[in-house]
Amino acid sequence: MSIDLRILNHLGIQLYSNVAAVLSEAVANAWDAEATQVAIDLTPETITITDNGSGMDRSQINERFLNVGYDKRREEGDCTPNKCRPHMGRKGIGKLSLFSVADVVDVYTSNGSEKHAFRMEIDKIRRSIEARGTYFPEPIASRELKGTQIVLSALKRKRVMRTAEALRKRLARRFSIITYKRGDDSFDVVINGHRV
Ligand SMILES: Nc1ncnc2c1ncn2[C@@H]1O[C@H](COP(=O)(O)OP(=O)(O)OP(=O)(O)O)[C@@H](O)[C@H]1O
Ligand SMILES: [Mg+2]
Known part of the structure; x- marks a missing residue:
């Protein structure tokens, strides 16, 4: 990943003030990956977002996920x-x-x-970008799944800790097509086991 540190600070670290907005980004990505199910699981230490979408191969990780400013519509129509x-x-x-x-x-x-798995840590991103202008995520042990799972840990402060119930409401409000059915295509989002 290459990114200007100022961009990372402005677009990543400071732009979003609430967890529902951030989860909406992950849900939107699952939608684009043609998932039919997204599960969001909240614990005091982690937030896990699991979709059953297309997943990514190595080149999609590098050219899309790790590419800041990837132009989906230009590349994929x-x-x-x-x-x-x-x-x-x-x-x-x-x-x-x-x-x-x-x-x-x-x-x-x-x-x-x-299957692929990698860890990204904000401190290491900062240091690596500062030193070399690029950051290489750290490979970790992969998991058995079809789709994509994102595990957020080292959560920041208390603002992260909303109840699952409050998050369901906020997410539903932000994401108007959160339950969707067209022909045999459907899309369901579930937070801690309860459908949004
Ligand atoms: N859950 C996922 N499953 C499969 N591919 C994903 C997933 N999340 C991200 N990607 C890939 O990574 C790319 C970059 O994601 P990112 O959310 O940063 O940008 P975007 O969705 O293209 O645009 P936007 O800035 O509007 O979110 C996506 O276009 C997609 O190709
Ligand atoms: Mg996105």
Whole structure:
């Protein structure tokens, strides 16, 4: 990943003031990945977002996820490849918002044939970008899944700790198509086991 530190600070660390907004970014990415299910699990120490979407292969991780400013519409057209959902992604910066709620972001992803996992830590990103202008996430042990799982840990302060119930409401308000059905295409978001 290459990014100007000022951009990381402004777009990632400072821009988002609440967890619901950040979770909406993850849900939007799951939508674009053609997931039918997104599970958000909150514990005092972690927030885990698991989708059953397309997952990412190595080149998609490098060229899309780790590419700040990835232009989804230019590269992939107006809608998703199989279900033709209109893309929610626009700017290629949504993932940076994860760092406004957590210092550590673990990503597990699989497209069904290859699986990958890596950890991103805000301190290391800062130091590495400062020294070299680029950051290489740290490989970690992969998990068995089809889709993408993002685990947020080293959560920042108390503002992160909303009740699951309050988050469900806020997320539903921010994300008007959170329950969706068109033909045999559906999209469900579940927080701590309860459907939003
Ligand atoms: N859960 C996911 N499953 C599969 N691919 C993902 C997932 N999350 C992110 N990606 C890939 O990483 C890219 C970058 O994500 P990011 O949220 O930063 O930008 P975006 O969604 O393209 O645009 P926006 O800035 O509007 O969010 C996505 O376009 C997508 O290709
Ligand atoms: Mg996005």
